[in-house]
Amino acid sequence: MYLCGMNTTDTRERILHQMFTDIRKNGFQGLRADKVVADMGITKGALYHYFSNKQEIGTAVLDEIIRPNYLAAFRRLDQHAGDPITFLQEHIDHLAQAATEEDIALGCPLNNLAQEMSPLDETFRLRMKHIVEQIEHSVAAALERGKVNGYVREDADSKALGRFFFSSIEGAYSMAKVIKSAEAFRQNMQLLKTFLQVYRL
Amino acid sequence: MYLCGMNTTDTRERILHQMFTDIRKNGFQGLRADKVVADMGITKGALYHYFSNKQEIGTAVLDEIIRPNYLAAFRRLDQHAGDPITFLQEHIDHLAQAATEEDIALGCPLNNLAQEMSPLDETFRLRMKHIVEQIEHSVAAALERGKVNGYVREDADSKALGRFFFSSIEGAYSMAKVIKSAEAFRQNMQLLKTFLQVYRL
DNA sequence: AAAGATACATACTGGTTGGTATGTTGTCAA
DNA sequence: TTGACAACATACCAACCAGTATGTATCTTT
Numbered sequence: 055m056y057l058c059g060m061n062t063t064d065t066r067e068r069i070l071h072q073m074f075t076d077i078r079k080n081g082f083q084g085l086r087a088d089k090v091v092a093d094m095g096i097t098k099g100a101l102y103h104y105f106s107n108k109q110e111i112g113t114a115v116l117d118e119i120i121r122p123n124y125l126a127a128f129r130r131l132d133q134h135a136g137d138p139i140t141f142l143q144e145h146i147d148h149l150a151q152a153a154t155e156e157d158i159a160l161g162c163p164l165n166n167l168a169q170e171m172s173p174l175d176e177t178f179r180l181r182m183k184h185i186v187e188q189i190e191h192s193v194a195a196a197l198e199r200g201k202v203n204g205y206v207r208e209d210a211d212s213k214a215l216g217r218f219f220f221s222s223i224e225g226a227y228s229m230a231k232v233i234k235s236a237e238a239f240r241q242n243m244q245l246l247k248t249f250l251q252v253y254r255l
Numbered sequence: 256m257y258l259c260g261m262n263t264t265d266t267r268e269r270i271l272h273q274m275f276t277d278i279r280k281n282g283f284q285g286l287r288a289d290k291v292v293a294d295m296g297i298t299k300g301a302l303y304h305y306f307s308n309k310q311e312i313g314t315a316v317l318d319e320i321i322r323p324n325y326l327a328a329f330r331r332l333d334q335h336a337g338d339p340i341t342f343l344q345e346h347i348d349h350l351a352q353a354a355t356e357e358d359i360a361l362g363c364p365l366n367n368l369a370q371e372m373s374p375l376d377e378t379f380r381l382r383m384k385h386i387v388e389q390i391e392h393s394v395a396a397a398l399e400r401g402k403v404n405g406y407v408r409e410d411a412d413s414k415a416l417g418r419f420f421f422s423s424i425e426g427a428y429s430m431a432k433v434i435k436s437a438e439a440f441r442q443n444m445q446l447l448k449t450f451l452q453v454y455r456l
Numbered sequence: 457a458a459a460g461a462t463a464c465a466t467a468c469t470g471g472t473t474g475g476t477a478t479g480t481t482g483t484c485a486a
Numbered sequence: 487t488t489g490a491c492a493a494c495a496t497a498c499c500a501a502c503c504a505g506t507a508t509g510t511a512t513c514t515t516t
Contacts (some may be wrong), residue, residue, distance in 0.1 A: 161370060222419075232369045
């Protein structure tokens, strides 16, 4: 081998990414771990070398793929000093724009996993709860800063709005997934933007 | 037996209801049909007498339990001549009030099934799509009538609002399920009510 | 270069699960 | 009363699937 040590970990990442893709379509219970790696041309030996069991595959997908992907935007929001409503509206625009028909048909990875696994595995649920609460808190804190800086109406309930913001996005993903329409998703994102407008000062 | 013919179907209904309960917790892929009936004290013989396979169990649950339960309220809305926004707000109140912690932890049955099965089975998806579109249409039509009767602002996009209405409710169920908080659900329902208020004339 | 340790491959297993084949009993119509 | 059929029960099966035990080549460390 020409690779110098470090890149051997590449196999683990490849497996993980493929698991993510498969879970997104089939769900965690529908995931057939051995089939996935077989389709990649590798064997169970490699799989169980990197992951000790199926649940660990799930948590790794959650921690290493889903979580960072979701929190990136809100980490930016945490360090954003300007108008939070504009930031959120732009984020909504970004989601609307980025959503392909395939993305919509497969649904939001976090929401998929959350809906399936919350009643079945408390480990999963708590991990996902943490992500959701971090997002809600990030939005709420930004709105509070927005009040201080004169961007947001004083009577806005920041915590409730943070909740509603994220819930609406996830709801839009959910329904768009069922009716298989990216346009429906964009329509909902548009309405969410106008709703945020109400709280502008 | 003292029962006179008709009531033999009772077994089928009992099975169906138990399947509904189990699917709600474990998902459709997680459903172990034979275990469910075993726990009821009956056997696979009875199960496969009434249902020819697992998928048929799913569609029966959808058609005979979930669907009528969801459409009931909106059938009332279809025949409602008064202010639609008040009707919708009262419906939201009803959902908020009726939601127990257990309901919330288990999530919306329609949404659960929809999220899990949409990418896996087109038969399921189309059935669920139909339910969703019927609800959206019912709300949209009510808002249009509301415009004519002077209850709703003319500039309201009824179709988009119908979508957003239902999406928001489902999103609220979803997130409340993850964080396991009926209070969070009610908070979101409250905000949805204030949002509808905007479109009042 | 010897001795582990790492990164896989191969082969197997034991429990599960959707589904079937077949048997049994009560009901009802002719 | 007898034949047919509905409403189950029992027993069985083949496929699947998470997980393990074991083998082996390569790489690293000393």
